[in-house]
Every structure is written in C-alpha cells, then in structure tokens.
Amino acid sequence: MADVDGLIERHLNRLRARHFISAEEEAAIRSLPDVPVQISAGTMLIRAGRRLENSTLLLDGFLSRYKDMANGRRQVTEVAVPGDFADLHSFALKRLDHDIAAMSDCTVATVSHEKLEDLTRTHPRLTRIYWFTTNLDAAIHREWELSLGQRSAEQRLAALICELQVRLGLIGMADESGYTLPLKQVHLSECVGLTPVHVNRMLRVLRERGLMSFSGARVTIHDLPGLRRLAEFDEGYLYLHPDPL
Amino acid sequence: MADVDGLIERHLNRLRARHFISAEEEAAIRSLPDVPVQISAGTMLIRAGRRLENSTLLLDGFLSRYKDMANGRRQVTEVAVPGDFADLHSFALKRLDHDIAAMSDCTVATVSHEKLEDLTRTHPRLTRIYWFTTNLDAAIHREWELSLGQRSAEQRLAALICELQVRLGLIGMADESGYTLPLKQVHLSECVGLTPVHVNRMLRVLRERGLMSFSGARVTIHDLPGLRRLAEFDEGYLYLHPDPL
DNA sequence: CGTCAGGTTGACGCGGGTCAAAATGAGTGG
DNA sequence: CCACTCATTTTGACCCGCGTCAACCTGACG
Numbered sequence: 001m002a003d004v005d006g007l008i009e010r011h012l013n014r015l016r017a018r019h020f021i022s023a024e025e026e027a028a029i030r031s032l033p034d035v036p037v038q039i040s041a042g043t044m045l046i047r048a049g050r051r052l053e054n055s056t057l058l059l060d061g062f063l064s065r066y067k068d069m070a071n072g073r074r075q076v077t078e079v080a081v082p083g084d085f086a087d088l089h090s091f092a093l094k095r096l097d098h099d100i101a102a103m104s105d106c107t108v109a110t111v112s113h114e115k116l117e118d119l120t121r122t123h124p125r126l127t128r129i130y131w132f133t134t135n136l137d138a139a140i141h142r143e144w145e146l147s148l149g150q151r152s153a154e155q156r157l158a159a160l161i162c163e164l165q166v167r168l169g170l171i172g173m174a175d176e177s178g179y180t181l182p183l184k185q186v187h188l189s190e191c192v193g194l195t196p197v198h199v200n201r202m203l204r205v206l207r208e209r210g211l212m213s214f215s216g217a218r219v220t221i222h223d224l225p226g227l228r229r230l231a232e233f234d235e236g237y238l239y240l241h242p243d244p245l
Numbered sequence: 246m247a248d249v250d251g252l253i254e255r256h257l258n259r260l261r262a263r264h265f266i267s268a269e270e271e272a273a274i275r276s277l278p279d280v281p282v283q284i285s286a287g288t289m290l291i292r293a294g295r296r297l298e299n300s301t302l303l304l305d306g307f308l309s310r311y312k313d314m315a316n317g318r319r320q321v322t323e324v325a326v327p328g329d330f331a332d333l334h335s336f337a338l339k340r341l342d343h344d345i346a347a348m349s350d351c352t353v354a355t356v357s358h359e360k361l362e363d364l365t366r367t368h369p370r371l372t373r374i375y376w377f378t379t380n381l382d383a384a385i386h387r388e389w390e391l392s393l394g395q396r397s398a399e400q401r402l403a404a405l406i407c408e409l410q411v412r413l414g415l416i417g418m419a420d421e422s423g424y425t426l427p428l429k430q431v432h433l434s435e436c437v438g439l440t441p442v443h444v445n446r447m448l449r450v451l452r453e454r455g456l457m458s459f460s461g462a463r464v465t466i467h468d469l470p471g472l473r474r475l476a477e478f479d480e481g482y483l484y485l486h487p488d489p490l
Numbered sequence: 491c492g493t494c495a496g497g498t499t500g501a502c503g504c505g506g507g508t509c510a511a512a513a514t515g516a517g518t519g520g
Numbered sequence: 521c522c523a524c525t526c527a528t529t530t531t532g533a534c535c536c537g538c539g540t541c542a543a544c545c546t547g548a549c550g
Contacts, residue, residue, distance in 0.1 A: 097482035141386035148393035149438030193394030237342035
C-alpha cells in the first residue's frame with residue numbers, strides 16, 4: 001500500500017466529490033506528491049510554530065490536528081482521513097498554530113510549497129479549488145465548535161461517527177453499514193472533549209439504543225437515520241453539492 | 246461614521262498587521278467595497294445555504310457567525326470585528342454553512358465576488374493574502390474548539406476577552422486597559438457555550454479576582470497578564486508575526 | 491410611575507469528571 | 521498450551537461545575 005499512484009486516487013476522489021477535475025488538472029495533481037513514507041501510530045508529524053516548506057498529503061491512515069492544555073488534556077480540532085491534506089493551510093500560513101500527529105499507522109507524501117506555488121501560477125482554477133478545500137476545513141471546525149459547545153456527550157459522538165461515515169464514503173472507505181476506524185477510545189475522547197471513561201459509557205448507550213457499535217477498530221452502524229437524528233446531523237457543512245467555481 | 250474611505254482604513258490596518266501592502270495594492274483594495282450600509286443590532290445578514298454573489302466587509306460594529314440547535318440554543322463560531330470580512334469564505338464556498346447576524350449596530354459594505362475574481366487575476370499576491378485571511382479564520386475556529394472542549398467557564402470568558410483585546414488592538418480600538426464591546430451577556434454566552442446565567446456568575450468571579458470587568462458595553466482590563474495566564478492565552482494563533490508570502 | 495430588557499442572585503438537579511478497581515485481550519516467552 | 525505483561529476497555533461510587541428555574545433588582549425610557 002505504498003504506491004502513490006494508486007493511493008492518490010483517494011485525493012482525487014475527495015476533490016471530485018466537490019469539483020470537476022479535468023484530465024489535464026488530474027495530471028498536474030498527480031505530479032505534486034513526493035515518494036510516500038510510512039509513519040507509525042503516535043508519531044508527531046508537525047509541531048506548532050515551526051517554519052514549513054512542505055504540505056503533507058495523507059494517503060492512508062488517520063491524522064489529528066490538536067492543541068494541548070497545560071493540564072495535559074488534548075483537544076483534537078480535526079481528523080484527517082485518507083485523501084486529505086494534513087496541512088494545506090501551511091501553504092499560506094507558513095507556520096501552524098497546532099501540532100499534527102498520526103492517530104493510526106499512516107502513509108503520507110510530501111508536497112513542496114514550491115510546487116504548490118507553481119500550481120497557483122499555472123492552474124488558477126485548481127488554486128480556487130484548494131482554497132475551497134481549506135475553507136472546508138474551516139467549515140468542519142465550525143461544526144465541531146457546535147458539537148463542543150452545544151451537543152450532549154452522546155450527540156457529540158454520534159455526530160463524529162456520522163461525519164466520518166460521510167467523509168470516508170467519498171473515498172469508498174465507508175458505506176451505510178459502517179467502516180474501519182483504527183482508533184482507540186482515547187482518540188475519540190480527544191475529539192469530542194470528554195474523558196475516555198465517559199466516551200466508553202456513551203458508546204454503550206449508543207450500542208444499547210441499537211444505533212451503532214465500535215469495537216476492534218470497526219464502526220458498525222445499525223441505524224444511520226436514527227444516529228443522524230440523534231446527532232442533529234446535517235451534512236450541509238461538508239459541501240457535497242457545491243456550486244461550480 | 247458612514248464613510249467607506251475612512252473606515253476601510255480598519256481593514257487595511259488589519260491586513261498590515263500581518264502583511265506588507267503596497268500603495269498600488271492599497272488602491273486595489275480601496276476600490277473593492279460598494280457604498281456602506283447601516284444595519285441594526287439583531288439583523289440577520291446572511292442565511293445559511295443561500296447562493297451568494299457578494300462578500301460583506303464589516304466597517305463598524307460586531308457580527309457573529311453562528312449555528313442553532315433544535316432546542317434553540319445558539320453557538321457562535323466566530324466574532325467579526327471592524328475591518329474583518331464577514332464572509333470572505335463565501336467567495337470560494339458560494340453558500341455558507343452558517344448564518345451571520347449583527348450583534349450590535351453595524352456598518353457594512355458589499356464586495357462583489359466578481360470584483361474579487363478580477364482581483365485574483367490582477368493581484369496574485371493579494372489573492373494569497375486573502376487566502377491567508379480565511380485560514381486565519383480557521384485558526385480562530387481551532388482556538389475556540391480548544392476553549393469549548395477543554396477550558397473551564399472562566400477560562401473561556403477570559404480567552405474570549407483576550408482574543409478581542411488583541412484583534413481590536415490591531416485597528417486601534419483596544420489597548421491594555423480595555424475596549425468598547427457593545428454586546429450583551431447573552432452574546433458572550435453564545436460564544437463560550439454557556440448559559441447567560443453562568444456567564445454572569447463567571448464575570449463576577451473575574452471581577453472579584455481583579456482581572457477584568459464588563460459593564461455598560463465596556464470591557465475594563467485590570468490585569469492583562471493575569472487574565473492571559475488564567476486563560477492560558479497564547480496569541481500565536483492570531484499570526485501577528487507571519488512569514489512573508 | 492409603569493414597563494420592559496437585561497442583569498443578578500439563590501436553590502436545586504444533573505451530566506459528565508474523577509478515582510479506583512476489575513475485566514478483557516493481544517502479545518510474548520517459557 | 522500456559523503464565524505473565526501491559527494496554528485498553530469496562531464498571532462502580534462519588535463529586536462538582538454548570539444548567540435550570542424562578543425570583544428579584546436595576547436602569548432606561550415613555
């Protein structure tokens with residue numbers, strides 16, 4: 001699974017879920033990433049504040065963007081799924097305000113800012129598409145703010161599971177019945193702003209309600225409409241049917 | 246105060262806090278906004294899901310981006326201060342995933358996406374600067390996720406007050422001793438994910454600790470270092486010393 | 491002087507945190 | 521095949537921060 005040519009398909013699928021990509025544009029995109037690298041779960045990939053010359057494309061596995069508090073508690077601000085850029089925003093920001101780490105074993109490929117710079121010159125339309133992409137990250141952040149500020153514990157978990165179901169579905173890694181999610185309950189707790197203990201309790205509630213279960217790196221969805229209703233999940237924020245640029 | 250030429254200075258100041266802007270670029274920016282319009286507190290400016298042909302520049306007053314839950318509770322995802330674009334991200338997204346409303350009386354000016362489109366063609370550097378600007382919104386979202394997920398009630402309030410102090414300082418509307426903030430306690434509560442009642446209690450605590458007070462649309466900061474320490478406020482996420490593009 | 495929005499305070503309840511122990515289960519070595 | 525280890529999950533008992541509900545206060549305005 002260390003083949004860029006194959007795995008970059010996921011990035012293209014993710015883009016194509018929202019934009020038309022021509023053959024010529026596809027070729028330009030395919031030429032961006034460097035050789036893929038394997039990193040193991042727990043590896044810290046990017047540290048806040050360091051000057052960056054590259055962005056990182058996630059080909060396989062799950063990454064988290066997170067911030068830590070002094071008391072050691074961690075808040076994940078977004079999960080990157082295969083096909084996502086881990087830090088496309090570093091192209092404009094140059095330094096990040098957060099760390100990035102691997103939540104599972106991952107395959108990543110580097111894309112130099114220099115190549116992205118060239119792309120903005122040669123492909124203004126792709127530039128807009130990548131601008132859109134960082135705006136989509138912001139939209140996901142906003143939905144998580146809603147979760148963290150207003151949703152109950154079980155709603156937060158349900159919303160997270162629903163979001164990942166949609167995002168993984170775009171790259172063929174999920175369907176209505178569930179998906180593989182190689183994370184621990186601690187990782188979920190860091191996403192939803194709860195303790196691992198309480199996440200465990202809420203997972204039991206969701207299971208007992210016949211909505212979903214999570215065990216052995218597998219999310220099994222028993223009642224997707226019910227799960228979405230509970231979470232008040234509205235996929236609009238994922239911009240699946242955007243307007244042409 | 247309905248003079249665009251004067252008030253757009255705030256937008257330029259905000260940009261100049263982070264980027265060099267040449268005289269020629271300044272002229273291009275000054276030509277963007279349409280005639281300013283006054284709107285009164287509470288007005289809903291933009292509704293989620295509608296197709297947008299313009300972005301809105303906030304010249305005076307405070308706007309909120311927010312999402313509502315079924316139970317009527319509202320989460321503000323970001324506060325726009327004078328000089329900010331309310332919805333620059335609508336340029337790429339075309340529709341928004343959230344509403345925007347005036348938290349106070351405001352002066353706004355429209356910037357058509359068509360003009361922005363032209364700007365991206367004629368001024369690639371400004372394009373990158375505005376891309377940066379939407380990424381900065383995302384950075385603020387991330388910090389709010391940290392607040393909502395991990396900070397205590399008083400820390401959340403302290404962090405919000407600290408953030409606005411910095412952002413308003415950039416346009417000369419705040420100093421170390423405080424600033425004018427024409428909001429109600431309800432607005433604060435919608436930002437920090439708490440009830441108005443609890444915000445009131447926490448404001449009392451902050452006052453009794455000699456850190457800050459908020460009364461009559463005025464934030465008075467008695468101990469800025471103390472307030473920042475309490476909030477674990479690190480202004481890095483506001484990118485005040487960015488690297489040249 | 492009446493009204494009304496917004497601010498303030500108190501009593502009480504609950505959701506989620508904390509702490510600690512126990513269960514599970516995937517290695518790993520004997 | 522069993523014993524041991526260690527990470528992870530699970531459960532229980534208890535506590536506390538914040539929500540809820542309701543009353544009351546304050547000041548602006550007519």
